[in-house]
Amino acid sequence: MPDQGDATGGTNGTGGARSAPPAVRVEGLWKRFGDQVAVAGIDLELPAGRFIGLVGPNGAGKTTTLSMVTGLLRPDMGRVHVAGHDVWADPTEVKARIGVLPEGLRLFERLSGRELLGYMGRMRGLPGEETDKRATQLLDVLDLAGSQHKLVVDYSTGMRKKIGLAAALLHNPEVLFLDEPFEGVDPVSAQTIRGVLERYTASGATVIFSSHVMELVESLCDWVAVMAAGRIRAAGPLAEVRGSAPSLQAAFLELVGAHGRHAAGDSLEWLGGGSGAGSR
Amino acid sequence: MTPPAGPAADPAAMVTTPATASAARTGSRGSAGASSRAAVPLTPIFVRLKLSLLRNGLKGSSKRKAAYFSSLAFALVVGFFVTLGLALLHGNVHAGTVVVLLAALLALGWAFMPLFFPTGDETLDPSRLVMLPLRPRPLVRALLVSSLVGIGPLFTLCLAVGSVLAVARGAAGAVAAVVAAPLLVLGCVTLARAVATANVRLLSSRKGRDLAILSGLLIAVGGQLVNFGSQRLFQAGGLATLEPVEAVVRWLPPATAIGMVDSASEGAYGVAAAQLALTVAAVVALLWFWERSLTRLMVTPDGSTIAAARPTKDRGAGGVWSLLPAGRTGAAVQRTLRYAVRDPKTKAAWVTALAIGMIIPVFNALQGTGSVYLACFGASMLGMQMYNQFGQDTSAFWMVAQTISNTRDAYVELRARAFALALVTVPFTVLVTVVTAAVIGDWSSFPAATGLSLALLGSMLCTGALASARFPYSIPSDGAFKNVVPGQAGLAWAGIFGGLLVSAVISAPVIVLTIWLNAAEHHDISWIVLPVGVAWGALATWAGLRLSAPTVARKLPEILSAVSKG
Numbered sequence: 001m002p003d004q005g006d007a008t009g010g011t012n013g014t015g016g017a018r019s020a021p022p023a024v025r026v027e028g029l030w031k032r033f034g035d036q037v038a039v040a041g042i043d044l045e046l047p048a049g050r051f052i053g054l055v056g057p058n059g060a061g062k063t064t065t066l067s068m069v070t071g072l073l074r075p076d077m078g079r080v081h082v083a084g085h086d087v088w089a090d091p092t093e094v095k096a097r098i099g100v101l102p103e104g105l106r107l108f109e110r111l112s113g114r115e116l117l118g119y120m121g122r123m124r125g126l127p128g129e130e131t132d133k134r135a136t137q138l139l140d141v142l143d144l145a146g147s148q149h150k151l152v153v154d155y156s157t158g159m160r161k162k163i164g165l166a167a168a169l170l171h172n173p174e175v176l177f178l179d180e181p182f183e184g185v186d187p188v189s190a191q192t193i194r195g196v197l198e199r200y201t202a203s204g205a206t207v208i209f210s211s212h213v214m215e216l217v218e219s220l221c222d223w224v225a226v227m228a229a230g231r232i233r234a235a236g237p238l239a240e241v242r243g244s245a246p247s248l249q250a251a252f253l254e255l256v257g258a259h260g261r262h263a264a265g266d267s268l269e270w271l272g273g274g275s276g277a278g279s280r
Numbered sequence: 281m282t283p284p285a286g287p288a289a290d291p292a293a294m295v296t297t298p299a300t301a302s303a304a305r306t307g308s309r310g311s312a313g314a315s316s317r318a319a320v321p322l323t324p325i326f327v328r329l330k331l332s333l334l335r336n337g338l339k340g341s342s343k344r345k346a347a348y349f350s351s352l353a354f355a356l357v358v359g360f361f362v363t364l365g366l367a368l369l370h371g372n373v374h375a376g377t378v379v380v381l382l383a384a385l386l387a388l389g390w391a392f393m394p395l396f397f398p399t400g401d402e403t404l405d406p407s408r409l410v411m412l413p414l415r416p417r418p419l420v421r422a423l424l425v426s427s428l429v430g431i432g433p434l435f436t437l438c439l440a441v442g443s444v445l446a447v448a449r450g451a452a453g454a455v456a457a458v459v460a461a462p463l464l465v466l467g468c469v470t471l472a473r474a475v476a477t478a479n480v481r482l483l484s485s486r487k488g489r490d491l492a493i494l495s496g497l498l499i500a501v502g503g504q505l506v507n508f509g510s511q512r513l514f515q516a517g518g519l520a521t522l523e524p525v526e527a528v529v530r531w532l533p534p535a536t537a538i539g540m541v542d543s544a545s546e547g548a549y550g551v552a553a554a555q556l557a558l559t560v561a562a563v564v565a566l567l568w569f570w571e572r573s574l575t576r577l578m579v580t581p582d583g584s585t586i587a588a589a590r591p592t593k594d595r596g597a598g599g600v601w602s603l604l605p606a607g608r609t610g611a612a613v614q615r616t617l618r619y620a621v622r623d624p625k626t627k628a629a630w631v632t633a634l635a636i637g638m639i640i641p642v643f644n645a646l647q648g649t650g651s652v653y654l655a656c657f658g659a660s661m662l663g664m665q666m667y668n669q670f671g672q673d674t675s676a677f678w679m680v681a682q683t684i685s686n687t688r689d690a691y692v693e694l695r696a697r698a699f700a701l702a703l704v705t706v707p708f709t710v711l712v713t714v715v716t717a718a719v720i721g722d723w724s725s726f727p728a729a730t731g732l733s734l735a736l737l738g739s740m741l742c743t744g745a746l747a748s749a750r751f752p753y754s755i756p757s758d759g760a761f762k763n764v765v766p767g768q769a770g771l772a773w774a775g776i777f778g779g780l781l782v783s784a785v786i787s788a789p790v791i792v793l794t795i796w797l798n799a800a801e802h803h804d805i806s807w808i809v810l811p812v813g814v815a816w817g818a819l820a821t822w823a824g825l826r827l828s829a830p831t832v833a834r835k836l837p838e839i840l841s842a843v844s845k846g
Contacts, residue, residue, distance in 0.1 A: 072678055074837040091685040100682055105675040108615060110622040122611035123683040153486055
């Protein structure tokens with residue numbers, strides 16, 4: 001395996017070449033929408049060269065955090081460094097080094113998949129020929145070659161995520177931010193995305209993705225950060241965060257304080273369609 | 281398979297739908313359910329459902345309530361006066377012509393309205409009913425009755441009553457009128473339902489939604505055409521010119537219903553009977569067609585998305601596109617132009633601007649009231665497309681924002697967008713001026729008018745870039761007439777009107793020069809306005825782009841959040 005980063009007590013850290021700055025360093029990050037505090041003072045350091053999962057329940061502030069880290073949303077307070085550069089003071093250095101796939105924002109959907117990649121590559125300053133070569137390979141690997149001339153507006157959710165991922169990878173970024181990349185994606189597309197991401201991190205690049213599917217995070221990531229109510233509840237190598245809990249799911253429920261909430265006792269005692277009592 | 285004892289055990293209506301299949305299963309399982317269903321007729325349920333949906337839709341929102349009741353009051357008042365007006369036509373020589381054509385227009389409106397203005401009437405959406413054990417015939421009956429409830433049918437009834445009052449004379453006429461008014465309403469509503477059901481797959485697909493968004497275009501351009509058409513009509517000798525059309529239309533259902541009243545009043549009972557038969561036959565045929573498409577719709581899988589999304593041929597990078605500069609400029613120009621063709625909202629805005637920019641000067645010229653300088657109108661209509669550039673991107677602006685990291689990037693992005701606009705608008709402005717000048721025959725003003733138009737276009741591009749940077753707002757992607765999301769309307773109007781005023785001020789030197797040359801009778805040197813205007817326009821555009829670029833680069837997250845509300 002190539003360089004896997006040197007982060008604080010990595011489970012499989014082999015002490016690689018990327019001893020340089022962490023992929024992301026966040027200090028005192030705040031964001032408030034009206035009365036609601038979405039992100040309440042986050043300090044976080046994400047090691048480079050890892051597959052990092054940002055997990056948390058809906059409304060935990062994952063999307064807001066990722067938006068502020070990638071320069072799409074201005075924080076109320078705090079500093080963000082990506083690959084050693086300040087996101088807000090030095091956008092030129094940062095934007096060339098990151099790839100983003102946000103959740104809830106549209107793509108240029110009236111372009112075909114291939115046109116979208118061609119557009120993004122040229123906007124990123126890649127030469128036209130190189131863009132087209134990379135686009136062809138990405139479309140191929142992501143199983144989109146057959147639909148490359150369809151408009152993105154007619155794509156399924158899985159296809160959209162894949163073309164978004166292709167657009168985010170096109171300029172070969174150092175750090176890739178993916179907001180819920182597997183949400184609403186069919187198992188086949190999910191596997192394809194997984195394959196591409198694993199290959200990408202194997203080269204020493206960093207993937208940071210948010211999700212609320214614990215099994216997925218557990219099987220993919222070697223480093224996790226748990227968020228709830230706008231704060232980081234735990235962060236570190238997977239094994240460390242999981243601790244003695246049987247699974248990440250159990251550890252997560254413990255961390256966000258949702259353990260022991262059982263299904264309402266006998267209020268659904270009639271519910272037993274399989275027992276045959278109700279029919280005939 | 282054994283169908284359950286349905287509400288109308290009509291063997292002809294027995295259809296092996298998945299719905300009836302599931303009904304059969306439920307029927308064999310819980311017979312109590314089936315028998316209780318048999319006792320309840322479907323039609324009142326649908327009418328009640330429609331009324332409940334209406335009531336619930338109004339609940340809680342005083343704005344919606346006000347909108348609904350004011351449109352109801354408006355329809356009633358207008359309906360009353362139109363009925364009165366039509367009734368007063370009684371005895372007029374042209375009464376027959378007017379009401380027959382009106383009925384035909386009404387039917388046409390009903391046929392096309394569902395395609396361009398989906399009402400969102402959930403009771404009429406067959407896809408919501410597909411899982412229920414319903415048979416086609418009672419279903420069609422119930423849907424027909426429930427679609428007769430509403431403001432539209434009420435208004436149509438007013439028009440129908442007014443129309444028959446206008447032409448009915450004598451006892452036979454009165455009898456015919458009593459039959460004709462409901463028949464006309466029934467014909468219109470059935471036509472609308474049949475057309476909508478036949479096209480429901482189209483309407484629920486992406487292409488259908490795109491079509492609906494283009495309705496704004498239809499209204500804007502159609503309104504202009506009707507305006508000029510009616511002016512022409514009244515100049516050309518009035519309603520008498522329409523009589524040959526009317527002679528044909530009175531044999532086209534459902535206008536035949538009105539024709540029947542006219543014929544019966546004149547004692548031509550044979551003709552009246554034929555027209556009545558034709559009307560009834562048409563309604564029956566429409567009902568049959570509706571039932572058939574409804575049945576087919578509910579028993580066949582929806583393949584529309586596959587058909588709509590069939591990959592088009594490679595619109596590759598070659599051809600004309602290769603003439604564009606490489607890098608961001610070429611990419612942004614290409615995307616802007618593709619969006620003008622493919623995105624329904626953008627397309628509607630562009631085509632409206634192009635069409636109205638052509639219609640106003642040219643039609644005025646045709647009527648002899650025009651001036652070559654009216655071509656400026658087209659230039660400012662087109663210049664408006666520069667406003668709210670980033671709002672036109674919707675939340676996809678994040679893709680642009682990700683690639684802009686300094687003022688230079690922002691400047692190149694804005695310049696590319698202005699260039700894309702200019703690629704279309706500059707030749708078009710010259711074309712409009714040429715056509716207007718040719719129609720009027722005033723070639724001496726042509727260079728000055730072109731120069732003035734281009735100066736105006738340049739200042740619109742300038743203020744458009746500034747407004748795009750400072751007053752971005754979201755454009756909702758649905759709804760033909762919603763071009764601003766609630767809460768941003770003030771911002772949008774302030775940006776546009778402020779921009780128009782400032783544009784006028786910016787191009788003031790060229791305007792003053794033109795006026796002075798004309799007033800002082802210096803027609804021989806009025807060509808000077810052309811180079812001055814071109815230079816002024818180019819300068820204004822450059823200055824506008826330069827001034828707005830730093831704002832764009834600095835406020836990317838703010839712009840993104842302003843344009844992501846749609």
